[in-house]
Amino acid sequence: MQEFIVEADGGSRGNPGPAGYGAVVIDAATGRTLAEAAEYLGTTTNNVAEYRGLLAGLRAAHALDPTARVHVRMDSKLVVEQMSGRWKIKHPDMKPLAMEAGRVFPPGRVTYEWIPREQNKRADRLANEAMDAGARGEQWTPSTVAQPAVPEPSGPAGDATAGAARVRAALAERSAASPGEGARGSGDARADAAPAERSAASPAEGARGSGDVKAGADARAALAERSAASPAEGARGSGDVKADADARAAPAERSAASPVEGARGSGSAKADADVRAARAVATPTVGWGAPDLGTPATFVLLRHGETPLTPQKRFSGSGGTDPSLSDAGREQAERVAAALARRGTIQEIVASPLARTRETAGVVAARLGLDVSIDDGLRETDFGAWEGLTFAEVHERYPDDLSAWLASPDAEPTGGGESFAATATRIAATRDKLVAAYAGRTVLLVTHVTPIKTFVRLALGAPPESLFRMELSAASLSVVAYYADGNASVRLLNDTSHLR
Structure with missing residues (x-):
């Protein structure tokens, strides 16, 4: 069963005042934005705008897949607690909106989570875009086209797209001066970037292990199968992209004159x-x-x-x-x-x-x-x-x-x-x-x-x-x-x- 994340937000400049909402639907498996929605509502309260944003997000998710599970994340404690059934809905303007939101998906297929406002930036941006458009007498239009879902990666570990081979080839050329690259076992895309910046004075790259538990054995087995024509590719396992970032951080921060520089960008x-x-x-x-x-x-x-x-x-x-x-x-x-x-x-x-x-x-x-x-x-x-x-x-x-x-x-x-x-x-x-x-x-x-x-x-x-x-x-x-x-x-x- 497909799983979506809906992030929604509403705002009112005056409460009540000029109001709008924003909502985004995200593929929980890939992190890709699948749909965006926003609307200027005229004069209303912040809470009504929050509910309208929730309703729009759920409808957008339902249009994509009516059988999906949905995890809603909002920075409105009121809406999250009310829709979770922990708080009563007393305001007459919100009751019908809450009931309508509850009918979009069958009971049990939608869960709710409160998040801090700084983690709800995309929906907040859309809500403000809608209010800004309304103030100009215009209708909101997306500032960016919603990105489609990315197909599941196929092929050997590390080949998430066909372009990966071109990336590896380019990086291999850049790393030709670093003979110590050898068969690396680090299971992350960062391994591709590292040789491009790596010092030739550091040949001891060895066979680095996979950054992912599940793919560790596969990565080690793949060492013998990887192409010798691409030393920068090495033996990449299946890792976590967060680990990828660490590897790319390292060459970017390297300082040959001071091996204890760490990640010092400026004196701090x-x-x-x-x-x-x-x-x-x-x-x-x-x-x-x-x-x-x-x-x-x-x-x-x-x-x-x-x-x-x-x-x-x-x-x-x-x-x-x-x-x-x-x-x-x-x-x-x-x-x-x-x-x-x-x-x-x-x-x-x-x-x-x-x-x-x-x-x-x-x-x-x-x-x-x-x-x-x-x-x-x-x-x-x-x-x-x-x-x-x-x-x-x-x-x-x-x-x-x-x-x-x-x-x-x-x-x-x-x-x-x-x-x-x-x-x-x-x-x-x-x-x-x-x-x-x-x-x-x-x-x-x-x-x-x-x-x-x-x-x-x-x-x-x-x-x-x-x-x-x-x-x-x-x-x-x-x-x-x-x-x-x-x-x-x-x-x-x-x-x-x-x-x-």
Whole structure:
């Protein structure tokens, strides 16, 4: 059964005042925008506009597939709670709209979720476009054509589109000066981008593992089958596009003169963090240090379980459709929860605000009997207009932007996404805050590929290219301990034993 995400919003400039709504229908599996709707409503209240947006979104989804399941996300707490049946509908203007919305799909096929306003930007934009058009005496027309659903990828892992082969060929030529590329096992589209920027002085690429649990074995088997004529292709497994981004961040941030530069785009707070990490590497390890360091703050870093976008290798950051866990992802969450319960060491749980991390954290919290705190600093990078696309598709549609992004950590993805320099600054600040808040405690941080690899890289004082030399699978565990003297110790990386 097909699954849609409907995001809807309504607004009124005056309440009551000139009002309008916006709604977007998204394919939950691919993250592609399937339909948009917006309308200027004249003078009415904000709540009525919210309901009209919901109704338009549900109707658009029904027109696409009347048998689909629909997950509605809105920043109106009132509408979400009323349509979920938890709050009564008392206003006479809203009752008929709610009843009409409830009849679009059969009961049980629509679920509702409240999201913060900043996560409802597309519907909000459409609502404002409609109100602006109404103020000019015009009818709203789409500013962009809704994008059709993308066919399921076919062919070997990594060949999401026919253009992928052309991308690989071009990148292989650019990487001819890097003989150490060899047979790489990293299961992500980012592996294609990395050699284009990689230093010839770093030949130890080795055979990097797949970034995805389910495809790990397939990726390793594919090593022997991949074309020797395309060394940049290596042996790519099936990974998560969030992991892809980390690899592309690394070459963009590389600085041969200073291996501890990290992701420093311009002098900022994260520079101090990287220097501190480098000093930690230069000093004796914890095992040889003074005996009075006390109990460290220990971060158990859990990457969320799979989503529908994971096996398709699509960009999935904090600016996209915010997909939920797939059935495989929920099973992974159950398994890691059982493993953590057996260890019995977790004292606190902190999660990224995105759905996939909150769902993973919720499964673990239920098993351990703990509450979950949310920290926005743990969110994944925002990939802007690239969200939901494969690397090959981004290369075909935004080649200049992609080249600039690969060349500089300060470059943002098309559409105002988050640069990797900004991501690194955020992670360093979040780390320092959490270390201070949870001194001496063991905390589970449920987050994403980019944050976890950044935590590890900064702890090691490692150069930027270390990001794409780490394998990080869905629902994997890594551990970093932070001591009172500023030292950090990486104790575990990409443990997936609980998934076997």
